[in-house]
Structure formats: C-alpha cells, structure tokens
Amino acid sequence: MNSSLTVTKTATFLFVGLVIMVLSFYVNSAIAAQPIVIGGSLPLTGEFAETGKLIEKGMKFWAQEINEKGGLLGRPVEFKIYDDESNVGKAVTYAEKAITVDKVDLLFGGYPGTAARAVMPVAEKHKFVYVSMGGHMKSFEQGYTYSFGAPPLMGEWWYEGFFQWMETVPADQRPKKAAVYTMNNPVGASLTGSIQKWTKKLGIEIAIDEKYNLPLPDATPLIMKAKQLQCDMLFANGFFGDGVMMIRAAKALDYNPKAILQGIGSVVPAWIKELGKDGDYVFSGTSLFNKLNFPGNDKLNEYSKKEFKIDGYPLYFGFGYAWMQALAQGVEGSKSLDQTKIRDWLKSNKIQTIAGSMTFDDKGLPEPINFCTQIINGQVELVWPLNVQTAKPVYPKPAWK
Amino acid sequence: MLEIKGISVSYQQHRALTDVSMVVEKNDFVALIGSNGAGKSTLINAVSGLNKIDLGSIVFEEKIISNLAPDYVSSLGVIQVPEGRKLFPQMTVEENLEIGAYLPEPRKMYSRNLGKMFELFPRLKERRRQRSGSLSGGEQQMLAIARALMAQPKLLMLDEPSLGLAPIVTLEIFKILQELNQTGLSILLVSQEVLQSLNISKRGYLLENGGINLSGNSSDLLTDPRVKESYLGL
C-alpha cells in the first residue's frame, strides 16, 4: 500500500517539477530584451552533426562581423541555438520554442532537408521568415510564403551548370552512355529529374539508372557494371561516404569515364582532405562558393584560413553565413523586425549575398542559379558559367594513375 | 585435517543445514550418506566455498576456510568432484585435465601427473583427443576424478560419483578410490550407494534433514537398522 502511495508521491513530484520548469521558462523569457535574438535549432550531435556545426560557425561569423559594425538596426545580435540531435520532431519543437518561449526576433534556417521541410509549415503558421537551403523544390511548392532559399541547395538545379557547359562541348566529344547511381533520399530524388531532362536533350543514353539505400555496403559491383556496359559518364548521386567508395572502386577497377559527377559528397572539405589526389576531376554543382568574386567571400576565406587552417571556406559555412546575410538585408531593408514586412521587402527587392545578387519569386526562390565545380589538383574550381570561371574544366577526365 | 564445526547454511530464508559438525582426518576415508535433499551437496559445497555459511566454521589444516572464494579453497588443496561431473563438455579429455591443473603448483607438475592419470585410467589415454561430452557416463566420471587429481589435492571430495552409472562401473570407480586412499589421499565421499560406500570407507556419517543423525565406523553403520530405515522409511 505504501508503494502505491509513493507512486502517487513520485508522480506528483514530477508534475510539480514540470510546472516549476515551465514557470522558469516564463521568467527567463521575460528578461531577454535588448539585443536582437535569432533562434532555432541545428543538428549539433548525431547523424548530421558535421554539417550542423559548419552552419553554426558560419552564422556565428556573420554575427561577429555585424556586431563589430554596430549590429542590426543598431542593436547587437545574439543567437539562441538548440541542438535537435538530428531529429526532425525536435527541430520542429525547438523552432516553436524559439518563437514562442524565447520570443526570438528572428528565426534562422535549419538542416537537413527533412528538418527544413517540417519546420517550414511551422514558420508559416507563426508568420516567421525562414531562410534556409529549403529542402528541395517540392517544399517550395507547398505554398509557403515566409520561406526563402537564399541561396537554396536545390537538387533539381544542382547539375544545371554542368549540363550548360556540356552543351558547349562538341557533340562528338560528349559522353554517349551514362550510369546513374542515386541514393534513395530526398536529395537523391531531386537530382534525378534534371539528369533525365538534360541527358535526353544532349543525346546521352542512360544505360543504368539505379537507386540504393544508405548505407551502401559495397561500390565494387556498381562500378563493375558501369564499366562492363562501357558507360563513359558516371553520376554518383550520393553523400560523402558512398561517394568515396565509388571513387575508390572506380580507381581500383580502372574505370575511366569521360566525366564523373558527384552529388553532395564532394562539396564537403573532407573530400579533398581525406581523398587527396583520387578525388580530383569530379564535377559537381553548387549555389555558392568561396572562389566566387562576389563581395564577402574573401573575408570568409580569410577567416577560414585563420580559424580552420584551410584555403577557402567550407560550403556549409558559407550557407550559414549567406542565409543570415539574406535575413539581415530583409531586416535592414524593411527597417523593422516585423516578419511580414521583412518578407514583403525580400519579395520585392534585390539582395546581395556571397552567392551573388538575387530576387525572389512567389515560392521564395531566386532565379535558378547553379555553378559547375570541378576538383582540379586538390582544389575546387569553378568551371561554369564563364564569368566566374576559375579554371578550365579538365575533360575528358585523365585516366587513373 | 578438515574440521567442520557446527555450521549452518541457508538458501534465501530456508535453512538447509543446521549445526552440522564432522571431521576428516589425514589419510581418512569418510562416507557421507543420506537420502535425497538431506543436505549432502550443500555441505561439501560449503566446504568448497560455493555456498556461504551463516554460523560455525570450517577449518582446513589449521586455516579457517569458511566463506572464502572457491578458487582460493581449491588452491589450498581441497578439491571437489562435483555432482553430475560438470566436465567442460566442448573440451577434449586432455584439455579438461589441463584445466584441472590450472593452479600454479600443479601446473608445474602437469606432464608427470598426466602420465600418472593415464596409468590410473588407461581408457582416458585412448580417448585423450575426444570431446569430454562424447564420453560414456563411466568415462566421464573417471575424467572428473582425474581432473580433480590433476590439482594435486590433499583432500578429495566426491559428490555422488556413482550417479547414473551401471553397478559394475560404480564398483570399478570405488575400487580406484580405495587405492587412492591407500596411497595416502584423504577422501570425503558422498554417495547414494550406501552399501558400497560404507564397504570401502573407514568412517561414515548419516545426514538427515539438514543434520548429522548418526556417525561411526563404516562397518558398524553397515549393520545399523537405522540406515535402512532412513532410506526406506520402514
């Protein structure tokens, strides 16, 4: 009998504890006032920690810079960043926590695509401007008015630059047959559409079109098959781990297509750092890049060199920075923290970011922009469009040594 | 040599042994008899350190060994051949013997003792590479005894070595025990084979319901009607 009494006691204690906690949040939120608080969540631990941490650093660099300049609207900025543990459900509640408890002034964009997809309706409901990579075209087609991709990481556009350049290659030098291997996730799915469209246009036959679920156990059979069918073009639409396996298998099997396209794997700094020479000559896309000559990139590079000891800032570092840039211009432009005003300003004005200048359409997306990158001599170079070219594309890819 | 002074053992709240005392002298051969559930195994497990005792003490060669770890008790030379033999079934005959000689002192004498065992139990020599699990019941019991002997015991305790064996095999094993005793080994034998164990032992104890009811020279016990009564309830 005692035990059941204690049960009740324990339950009561927990309930009271919960109430106290709730109250303490109320009190906490009441104190915050002076600085502009920007809140939200990022995957700082768990599966997407790598990217999450880079975005966080990019955002923080932006804050440091703007605070040195005297802040936003004359007020210093401050972050309230939660760790969502790479869990989409948590990303949603933390966005709400930032909005309704911390009463943040602005919301920052999250990662990965699935989280962003789930947060976008929340931002919409709460009428908060949400600038992120988005979560691919489909998320922007849901009719959200407060969501922006500035710049987005748009799978549907990712190879745009590459194909535009390929169009300039004389038809007889173009690849004839392509092998397409795509990871079975939203990013992968969004890449395949443009491949279908463009290969048809360029007269490239798709000999293999296969999806795989992560983790990819082994890449050897994939490469072997591509080699046997004499595919002279390889689309490896994957992340880092599987991308690396494909490259290593391609080298081991001495498979020499004219061009290798890599999805999202080669844009992380680890690609060059870990893979070394073998990672050379893969093509990929990007919507912002450290070698672009838009204002701001040099500062970021300088900072990266000092802080991370690498030439050229990492891609997601740039994303974190660029999204904040876009948001800040909305605030400065509308001279207000009113979300609707910020949104309206962003929809009707041109903004400048490290990814170039952009204007947004109804969906909250800029004009399709995507640059074509290629890794040459251990450096990511921009090869297309011509006005930003930092190196001539190496094509066809030299044989493995 | 071994002196058990008024020990009591309980499992959870149940008392399995109450105030039991007995003595095994040097070069003694003691038979401990009693019906099922009387507490015989509990007693020798208490000596080996597998059971903890509540009261009393167990003294071996002037050393108190009650409630010490089983491996330590073994290292003093008190070796038990457990009920049901408990061989290492996936290991060969020779490996079983090797584990028998696990302690540092016996390990030094391993090859010499191995030879002796194969002399004593020639059938084990034939099957030295066989898995112990595949041996016949009698061979398993021999192996269990040989494994214990590999540890160079001063006191050998056997728990129901005749269990599930054909009478002729039991006879053979008991003969070997008698020989071992004649070479100077002290033995404490727990057995259901009342007649045979009393025949070969020097002294006997009758354990009933957790206490010693009767003790004396084996030859006297053999004719004592109380023994038969205890078994058949006549």
Next chain:
Amino acid sequence: MSLSATLTGHDIDKSFGGLKALSKFSFEVKAGEILGLIGPNGSGKTTLFNLISGLFHPDSGKIEFEGANITHESPHLIASLGVARTFQIVRPLRDLDLIENVAIAVVYGRNGISQMQVARAKAFEILEFTGLSHRARRYPGELALEDLKRLEVARALASNPKVLLLDEVFAGLNPKEISTAIELVYKIKETYRVAIIMIEHVMKAIMTACSRVIALHHGVKLCDASPMDVANHPEVIRAYLGAGYAGN
C-alpha cells in the same frame, strides 16, 4: 465420480538423445486415489510429469484424460482441462506476492472466476487452506522452502484440478513439517476429491499417504503395488541401496 480411471498412460516411450528416460510405461489413476511414484534420481519420474502436463510430448504411447487423448496437446489446454502440477525445484513467480501467484491460477483455472478481485479472495481461501494466509502479501523470495513448496501446492489447487501432480513436495522438510504436509495432502484428497500422483523420496510420506505405489528405475516400471509390498520388493531395495544389499 465413475469408477473408471481419470488419467491413464499406455506404453509411453520417451528418450532424450541416446538416453531412454521412459520405456513402455503405463499407469492409471482414479479420482480420490493417491498414487505414489518412487525411484532413484534420474529414473524418469519428473519426465513423466512433464509428459502428462504437456511440456514434453512422448515419442510413442498415449496419455488419456477422462477418455480424451491429450498426448500431443499444449500445456495450457491440459491445465485448463483440470490437470495441475507442482515443480520439483520450486518455480514461484518471483516478482508477484503469494496472493497474486495463486490468484492467477484461480482466474485461469476452472473456477468460473474472471475478476481479479474475486480471484484474490478465492486465492486467500486457498492460502488459508494450505496454511499460508499469514504470508499472503509476502513475496516468494522472503519465504522458506517449506512455504514455497506449499505455495506450489496452493497454486496447483487454485485451478480447481481433477488431477494433481505433486513433485517432491516433501523434499527438504523436517519430520514435523512432513507430518503436516501429509495431513495437507489428505485434506486435499478429502476436500477436493482429486486424483493425486506424487513423486516422493521421503519414504515415510509415501508409506503413510499413498494407496498405491509405482517404482521406477532407469525408465522402467519395477512394480505397481501397495506401499508395503513395494518397500519389500527386492529389486526396489537394490535400486535404492545398491547392488548386493537386497541379499544382505
């Protein structure tokens, strides 16, 4: 109750690996009868209980309960027909107190009770009957072996069985406890009119309680007779005391 046997077994064979646990074993038991089952360790007594209660199935042979063939039925069905058993090594439900232990047997037994509250009251009666009522709210871990054996009996009784299989419920008890336990068995027989088969090593119990005794050795029936005749049967004595004793 008719005079026909409640539970019968015909030519039951059971081996484990190469070991023959039971061979060509037959038995029968009637309501109101106490059948004793004796034999040295490993002679196949507990195996028989496992076969009757359906935990094992025989290799050949047939077990019938009130004329129905239950040879290959599942344990819960056999139990729900009215065959209850105890376990030699007590197996109480350790995380549940005595009332719960027994009450579960009550609700799932043939009592027509499906409410736990009612079952608990009934369980308490049974605990009273078996002399455990003062420990009703204790957990098995706090009990002495004697009481755990009683609990086994109480639990078996609780399902309101027609046949009760008692596996060494006297082992490890002192003479006084044995007397009370024998009284309990009698009481059970009188009150519940069940057929009882009991495995026992304590000969005193067998001698006083049983109307008939079967002796087993290495899975073979040695004899099936009155307690006195069994105790004086030379083969039984040899099986118990070792070769040569009978002649002594």
Next chain:
Amino acid sequence: MNSTLIIQSLISGVMMGSVYALLGVGFSLTWGVMKVINVAHATFGLLAAFFAYTALQAYGVDPLISLVVSAPLLFLIGCTLYHLLIVRITSAKAVIVSSMILTFGIAIILENLMLLLWGADPRLFTTSYTSKVIIIGPFYFQYPPVIGFLMSIVGVTLLHLFLKKTYLGKAVRAAWQQPDASQLCGINLKRISAITFGLAVSTAGAGGLGMGLLYSFEPHSHNLWLIHLFLVVIVGGVGNVLGTALAGVIVGVITGLSMAFLPYQWVNLLTFGLLMVILVVRPQGLFQSEI
C-alpha cells in the same frame, strides 16, 4: 547477368563480410559467454579507428601499426570497465537487458567524447596503399578490403588459437562452459570475465580498423556498424567465434550476390528480411554452438 560481375561481387562480398566478422567475434563472445550484450562494442571499434586516424595524420603511423598500441589499450579499458560497471549488473535479474541499457549509456558517452575530440567530419584512411589494386585475370582485388580480409583472418585465427591453445584461453572456455566446476579447479571467475571482456573490446579495435579501411567513419558511424554486428552474430550463433566469422562471410556473400542480381535499392531490405527468416527458422544461429 555475366559471370565476371557475379564473381567480382562475390569476392568483394567475402572481403566485406570478413571485416564484419572481425568486428563481430568479440561481440559474440561477450554475448554468448557472459550474457552481456555490449551495445558499445562497435563504438570501441570506432574509437580505435579514430585513434589510428590521428596517428596516421599526425605522425604518419600506419593504421595497422597503431593497432599495436590501441589493442592493448582497449584491452585495459575493457578490463577496467568490467570491474567498474559490468560486474555490478552481472547479478541482476535480467543481465541481458541491464547490460544493453548500461552499454547504451557507454556508447552515447563515447560517441560524444569522439565528437568533442575529433569533430563531426567524416574520416578516411589514406595511405600509400589505399588506392592500390591487385589484378588477377578479370578480377580486381582492392588493397583496403584485402588488408581487412587478411586482418580478419589473422584476428579470428589468433582469437581462435588463444581460446583453443593457450592455458588462459582454455580457462576462459572452461569458465563459461561450467562456471562452478571451473572455480573448483582454481579459476578466478571475475578475473576471467574481465579478461574476456577486455579481449572482446580489443578485437573490436581491430574490427573497427577494418571497417575504417572499407568505409569512411564519423562519430556516429558505430550505430550502423552495430546493426552489422547483430546480423553476423545472430546468423553465426551467439557465443560461437568461428560461427560468427563464417556468418560474416555469409552475410557478405548474400549482400554481394544480391547486388549482382537485384536492383540495389532492395539489397539492404533483403538482408534484413533474410535475417528475420533465419531468426524464425533457426534462432540458435546457423552453426552448432561451440565455445
């Protein structure tokens, strides 16, 4: 389907599977003999991989050589963990459940320690031989899987020899076949348990290194590896070292073959589905239990 592709898939399947096996044997050992499911097993492997990575990057030490340091180190860590924590739950009612929760906690702690120490970036071993290849006829043998394969053969053989040929190894087997009888022979159970656990953890180190040769790794990679562990151990039979090793190869072959015959997107599904079938049909694993 052509035979070259099938055989090549088989070859790489075997090599991949053998690395799973190396990672799995220790897991199988602790589960089978100690009834401890060490959910952090793969995490220790990952720790060894990160250690080797640092040694390679900072001092140019070959990953295989770093194992000389990390394996004994992991052995010590394993022994210490046993004495500090595992021993406290071995008397619990449900050791298996408790051990899973306990080691789950350890895994979380280790993962985040690695995150603190090494950051979240994916890592690869890149040495002079990582992109080399041996070509025999139409077949290709990449160095890293071949090395992993050899490591696995050496590791499993060593473990097998240890258990079968050395005094201590025999004592370990004896202790788990008959705990009571082994104590009567003078074996100290606690010490043997600690050694078993330490040993298992240090084989995890070798396995982790092997995985690092095949795949890139990050602080959370152990979650994926753990799934492979369950796979090979269940297939091979819990507690069975050689069975687990064989099961690794079988899982590898199944994966390899299904990659040759099935659309790739069904490969992982098939593997898990097959495991379910194996579990239902033969819960004791494919091989006779042997310790």
Next chain:
Amino acid sequence: MKSDQFSSTNSNRLYQMIIPIVLVGLALFPFSEPPVYFISFVFWIFLYVCLSSSWNLIGGYAGYLSFGHVAFFGIGAYATAMFGKIFSLSVSLTLLGTIPAGLIASLIAIIVGYPCLRLRGPYFAVITLCFAFVSQLTVKNLEILGGADGLWLKTMDVSVEINRTIFYELMLALTSVTVLVSFLVGRSKFGAGLRAIKEDEEVAQTMAVNAPRLKITAFALSAFFPGVAGGIYACYLSYIHPDVVFDVNMSILQVLMALFGGASSWIGPVVGAVSLTVVNEGLSTFVKAELARIIYGCLFIVVIVFMPNGILEFFSRRTKRIDN
C-alpha cells in the same frame, strides 16, 4: 468485505481524487494561453507517454522487449497519410483515419507477431529491430507511398494556437486512453496472465494460461496505440518521411523510458517518459550539445547500476525502508 484487504483502498481514493484533477488541469492547460512551444512540448511528452505505455503492454507486462515498436508508429503515420491522400480529405477527416490506421498496425502486429513471438529475450529484441528496418526500407522503396521523398499532408486553416491545441487535446485523449488501458490491463485477468508469462512462461502454461494467444493479443494491442499516435503525429507534422516516423532511435527511447521508470506497473512508463523527456529538454537548454549527450549517457549508467528496476521501484523501496 473480505476482498477489501487485497486492494489498496486508500491509494485508490487518492488516485480517484488526483487523477481527474491532473487530467482536467492538463486539458485546460492550452487555454491558459502559454507560449505555443509548451503546448507542443507537452504534446511531445504525451506522445512518449503513449508510446512507452503501449510498449509496456508487451515489453513490461509480458517481458517481450520489442525494439522495433516504432514500426507501428510509422505504419500508423503512413496509413493515415495515405488515407487522407487517396480520398483527398481535409485534416479533420484525415484524423478519423487514425483509428483504422491503428487497426492496420494491430493487424500487422498479429501477422509479424505470430512467428516472432516464439523467440525470446534478445532474439525477440533483434527480430523486432529488423522488422523496424524492413518496414522503413519498404516504405522508402515504394513510390506509391511517396518513397524517399516523403509525404505532405494538408494543414489546418486555423491559427497556430488553435492548431496546436487541437493536436494537444487529441494526444491527451489518446494518451489517457492508453494509460487507462495499461492500468486496466494491469489489474485484469489478461494482465495477470501476461505477468505470469513474463515470470515463467512454462509455469504460466501449466497454470492454464494460453501464452501464445495472450502474447499475440498483447502485441496487437500494444501496436494499436502507436498506430493511432503515428497518425496524429503525421497530421501534426504535416510532412512525414521514412527517416522521421520509422526512426529507430525513437524505438529505443520508448523502451528505455519504460525501463527507466519501471516496467512492471502502469505508472512506470509514465514516470519514465515524463522524466526523461523533461531531463533531456533541460539538458539541451542549459548544457552544451555534446556535454548534454554525455550527461544523458551517464544517466543510463547511473540508473541501471543503482536502480536496476527503474526509478519508481528504487524510490518506493527506499521509502519502505524508511517507514520500517
């Protein structure tokens, strides 16, 4: 009445008083106009209480540790989403689909449980884990179910506060029903049979407990509530993806919550789910990310080493000792 001495009348009265107050208090909470986050956070707590309580039916009462229970959550989410999509229903009508979704989850539990429930201990844990992976991968590979892209659901055309309040109340209702069922099962014949199975399945069988049928019933019942919860969650999130609703971490968490609180009673999972969710939230709020996870990991070690039967039993034993 004799039976009185077997029921804890005092605490019954206590429950009878406290529980309605707590429930009414919880139901009224959103109307005190707290920041929306708190509604969502408590919704999240309800979700976990519901998941771990329903898991407890099979895992706690019967002792069959299912590590793949998230599969039923996911199945419920997808069934509801597809129901809404196929008939292009509004959100409120889609929510009606959660009941059939729960039934589908139960049906699948029966089909899967039939062979799987013959396995015990860790084998059952592993096979259910595999089942979770199999169902996740199946959904990912099937284009009709949205494949790797996931599914979008309609959103309600109401303000955030109302939207969140609706889901809050729905989840509160579901959770109350789940806990009530768990409570009733705990006191019923059915629950008693499950306990017997947990303690000793063989003995239970000899007590006429039809173990196979009871286990499968418990498994089906314990799949129903996650199925419904999955449906509500899908509508709440308005976007579902196999990685989100079949997340194995969720599966492991609901097991840990139940064991953490104490799996032998109905209140254990409730206490476990509430405390772990609150602690985790507190850690994420006040401690640096990695450190928070490390402390979280330590929590499991401390609990298992010092309170092997869950916090509830630990505290009740302790007070017992003090009372004595």
